[in-house]
Amino acid sequence: MTGAVLPWALMFGFAAVGIALAMNLWRLFKGPATADRILALDTMVINVIGLIVLAGIAEGSGTSFEAALLLAMVGFVGTVAYCKFLLRGDIIE
Amino acid sequence: MSGPVPFAEWLVSGLIVLGGAFVLVGSWGLVRLPSLMERLHGPTKASTLGLGALLLASVAWFQLVEGVWTTHELLVSMFLFMTAPISANMIAKVHLHRLRQNPRSEVPSPAGIPPPPPGSAQWATYEAPHEGTPGDFVGD
Numbered sequence: 001m002t003g004a005v006l007p008w009a010l011m012f013g014f015a016a017v018g019i020a021l022a023m024n025l026w027r028l029f030k031g032p033a034t035a036d037r038i039l040a041l042d043t044m045v046i047n048v049i050g051l052i053v054l055a056g057i058a059e060g061s062g063t064s065f066e067a068a069l070l071l072a073m074v075g076f077v078g079t080v081a082y083c084k085f086l087l088r089g090d091i092i093e
Numbered sequence: 094m095s096g097p098v099p100f101a102e103w104l105v106s107g108l109i110v111l112g113g114a115f116v117l118v119g120s121w122g123l124v125r126l127p128s129l130m131e132r133l134h135g136p137t138k139a140s141t142l143g144l145g146a147l148l149l150a151s152v153a154w155f156q157l158v159e160g161v162w163t164t165h166e167l168l169v170s171m172f173l174f175m176t177a178p179i180s181a182n183m184i185a186k187v188h189l190h191r192l193r194q195n196p197r198s199e200v201p202s203p204a205g206i207p208p209p210p211p212g213s214a215q216w217a218t219y220e221a222p223h224e225g226t227p228g229d230f231v232g233d
Contacts, residue, residue: 016113
């Protein structure tokens with residue numbers, strides 16, 4: 001079904017996103033300020049969406065894209081909720 | 094299913110490598126850069142661009158090889174390109190807010206603490222709600 005190039009590209013993509021996730025995790029634990037941790041979580045959500053997309057290409061099935069869409073929405077709402085809580089002491093005033 | 098399409102495979106592979114590289118560079122910037130205002134650049138620009146390339150690769154793969162036209166990726170990328178600047182703005186506001194509460198609590202950016210806005214105005218993150226607007230605790 002596939003030639004010789006795509007498996008290597010997929011392997012590179014998986015490795016790159018995996019290393020990126022590990023670096024985000026390091027920043028999540030290390031991050032001196034709370035905003036750093038929020039930023040690390042936001043970036044982790046973006047990287048996990050990339051991982052889901054790569055898995056969809058690798059499997060050849062598009063059933064996981066609803067998960068990617070839901071994750072994009074929930075990640076954005078979570079980031080904004082964290083920030084609003086830190087800014088105002090409340091999420092919905 | 095028909096055999097592989099060489100051009101499609103090269104296109105998808107190139108987009109995946111490009112996207113993976115940009116995502117990696119974005120997270121490397123998150124680790125490497127010294128202050129929060131600089132760290133914001135990596136994920137908001139490089140990672141979003143890399144994920145856009147990955148989503149384009151997925152669209153191209155399902156269109157050219159599987160013969161299915163999918164729009165979920167376009168929805169995801171549109172949503173992401175709309176929300177990434179808003180998230181970055183909120184995180185920068187949190188940074189400014191904490192910096193004002195306690196200047197020693199955070200590493201300032203190389204440009205230093207930003208100057209206050211002109212006149213008697215305040216940054217939106219600092220200002221108390223005006224009277225008559227929701228949240229002023231007067232008419233509640």
